[in-house]
Structures are given as C-alpha cells and as structure tokens.
C-alpha cells in the first residue's frame with residue numbers, strides 16, 4: 001500500500017514510513033492511495049470471529065507486506081490481551097434501535113487505548129528493526145495523552161513528550177499522564193487550549209531541521225495507523241448487527257474528527273454504513289460547517305466533555321482531500337485560508353457530497369447533563385459526558401431504519417465531578433487505579449510558545 005499527502009508536495013510513502021513519519025513534510029496528512037476492498041463475501045467470512053481476527057483482516061491490506069503476518073498477529077494479540085472485556089469493544093442495546101459501542105475497556109478507560117496499544121507495538125517493532133529511536137511529541141485534550149503514555153512507558157525505542165492544556169483536562173485524565181514514572185515520559189502543561197497544543201505539534205513537524213535531529217514521530221491521529229486501528233471496531237459492531245446483510249448507522253462524539261473518519265474509511269472499504277453522525281459539544285465548529293458550508297474557528301469553550309473542546313479538527317483535512325476528488329491544490333488553498341483568517345468555505349458540490357455521507361448535531365451543557373440523568377433512569381446505564389453528547393445527538397438524529405450505534409468513548413469514572421453533578425452518582429475508578437488520586441505528579445508548565453517547547457525537548461534529551 002502507498003500513502004499520499006493531502007497537500008501533494010511530500011513523497012509517497014509505504015506503511016512503515018507512514019507509521020514513523022507522522023505529519024507529511026508538506027504539512028499534510030497521509031491517506032492511502034487507494035481504498036482496500038472489504039467485499040460482502042469477506043465480511044460474511046468474518047461473522048463469529050474474534051476481535052483480533054477481524055483486526056488482522058481489516059488492517060492487513062493497509063500494511064501490505066511491511067510486517068510479516070505472524071508478527072502482526074502477535075502484536076494484535078498482545079495489544080488486546082490487556083482489555084477488560086473478552087469482546088474488546090462490546091455492543092450494548094439501550095433501546096429498540098439505539099446501541100452503545102463500549103470502547104473504554106482498555107487500560108486508560110478511553111477509546112484511545114484501542115489504537116494506541118497496537119500503535120506502540122507497531123512503532124517499537126519498526127524502530128527496533130531500523131535500530132533507531134524516535135521522539136514522540138503529542139497533543140492531548142485528555143485521553144490521547146494517557147493512552148500514549150501507558151502504551152509507550154516501557155518502550156526502549158521512544159521518548160514521549162505530551163502536551164496538555166493546563167487546567168483544562170479532568171483530574172483523572174491529568175493524573176493518568178503525570179503520575180507515570182518513566183525516564184522516557186515528559187508531561188508539558190501548555191498555557192493555552194488543545195488547539196494551541198496541536199498547533200505546536202504541527203509547527204515542530206514543519207521545522208524540518210528539528211524533526212530530523214530528534215527523529216520526530218507522532219501518535220495523534222495525524223498518524224495513519226491510529227485511524228487504521230480505529231476502523232476495526234466499526235466492522236465488529238456492524239457484524240454484530242447483521243452486516244453485510246444489514247446497514248448500520250453510527251453517531252460519534254467528535255473533536256479532532258479521527259474517530260468518525262475511521263468509520264468513513266470502513267464505509268469506503270465496503271462496510272454497509274448508512275449514516276455517520278457527527279456529535280459535537282458546545283465547540284460545534286463541525287456541526288456549523290455541515291449546516292452552513294463555512295468552517296469558521298471561534299474561541300474554544302471549556303466544557304464537561306473536555307476531550308472534545310477542539311475547534312481545529314485535524315482530520316477534517318483528510319475528508320476535504322477526498323471530497324475535492326483528491327485534489328491537493330484545493331486542500332492547500334483551504335488550509336492557507338484557515339491559517340490566514342481562521343476560516344474557509346467549502347464548495348457547493350463538495351459540501352453536498354459531505355452531507356450525503358455525514359449528518360451532524362450539537363448539544364449544550366444542560367442537554368449533556370440531562371442525557372446522563374435520563375439514560376441512567378431509563379436504562380440503568382451511566383454515560384460519561386462525551387458519550388452523553390453522542391447519545392443525545394443520536395436520539396435527535398432523523399429516524400432511519402438502520403440500527404444507530406453511539407460510540408461510548410470513555411468510562412464515566414474519568415469524569416466523576418461532571419457525572420455526579422448530572423445525576424448524583426459518583427463513578428469510582430477500578431481497583432487497579434486506586435492509587436491514582438494520591439500518587440506523585442510530575443509535569444512542566446510552559447507558555448504557548450513553540451520555541452520554548454522545542455528548547456525544553458532538546459534540554460531533556462541532553463540531560
């Protein structure tokens with residue numbers, strides 16, 4: 001499989017290079033040059049198979065011959081062995097037509113574990129094979145950071161520098177990052193929001209001298225392998241609900257647009273997906289974009305679903321590339337507009353195409369809390385605020401014959417204050433995390449300044 005940049009000015013790469021490269025050298029994001037096909041026959045053959053078997057079948061075409069089959073199977077097996085549910089991503093029925101896809105059974109209780117547990121193994125394997133080291137720099141609004149640190153904390157080949165917005169993640173999320181004791185883990189609290197952190201990551205990738213000097217790598221959804229691994233659970237969910245004979249819709253709590261883009265990839269491959277519904281919190285840029293055609297940044301508002309407090313959705317660039325017929329000139333033009341004025345307008349034809357594939361909806365804070373309360377009363381299920389945003393939108397989405405699956409992206413125990421305030425119940429952490437709230441924290445506060453972050457990374461590497 002070959003991969004191309006959305007901005008068309010970086011070299012085409014194979015899977016292993018894409019895995020270790022992160023952002024393309026032209027500032028774009030890598031996407032496969034063609035979509036592998038998941039035929040009806042192939043989907044039928046996956047019925048009744050384990051998560052690990054489906055993962056191998058779905059991901060193999062993206063990896064091609066880059067990793068021997070037995071090695072890939074071993075890494076998939078190890079990645080999901082630590083999950084607290086044998087199905088890895090179990091499906092739960094809430095109502096006649098409403099389902100939850102529980103993606104929080106991994107070690108850090110959020111959907112990020114699903115891809116990150118595998119990504120760390122793939123990257124370590126590739127780095128060991130090349131006898132080289134990587135410096136991972138990431139940005140998190142709360143969950144990517146914890147998942148990455150957990151997955152890479154024992155890596156012999158990578159150091160992790162993770163930036164989170166200072167004071168804007170939940171205490172559990174922060175502590176899952178800052179209490180991990182490992183010489184190769186460095187936490188940076190940026191005096192800014194998630195968009196600032198992500199902008200610093202991209203600026204460091206675009207500093208080619210720095211990038212080459214430290215062997216920069218990415219574990220955000222910039223990295224194609226993250227999207228690839230997230231595609232798998234759309235397939236397992238659809239299989240459970242009757243694919244290939246029955247189409248399924250998905251409603252996805254959305255921030256950086258990586259998770260729902262993975263669903264779009266599954267659809268492009270041939271999975272019978274009916275609607276893909278983008279659910280946003282008060283940071284509703286994507287909902288507004290779908291309704292008006294104008295992608296327009298406004299200030300990030302802090303919410304009870306902090307992981308979705310994002311205004312610049314990195315992966316939307318991948319969708320634009322596809323909507324514009326894989327035209328990198330169009331993407332460069334739109335991204336230049338975003339950099340200059342904080343906005344761009346999508347062409348009528350392209351907007352119609354996007355609307356054909358995606359629906360959208362937004363919820364405010366009151367509706368999120370109400371959804372937590374009502375869902376508990378009606379079904380006994382305790383939702384985290386991100387999942388509640390998704391479920392609120394799923395229930396409002398236009399009626400469709402297909403089952404609607406909301407992605408349950410985090411465990412409520414990661415957001416005990418918000419959940420307790422909404423419904424009076426304070427969810428407790430699992431026993432294995434009982435020491436989290438008293439463990440010693442380590443992090444460095446830095447201003448929202450790429451130069452200061454660069455200097456910090458270099459100083460830690462020399463130390």
Ligand SMILES: Cc1ncc(COP(=O)(O)O)c(C=O)c1O
Nearest residue numbers: 143254255256257258259307409
């Ligand atoms: C719990 C949770 N839900 C939803 C999202 C949004 O996912 P994405 O950024 O892939 O759109 C995130 C952050 O990524 C998250 O941590």
Ligand SMILES: N[C@@H](CCOP(=O)(O)O)C(=O)O
Nearest residue numbers: 140141142143144220221307
């Ligand atoms: N919500 C995310 C933000 C980063 O998203 P990613 O999918 O690009 O890693 C988080 O929790 O950190």
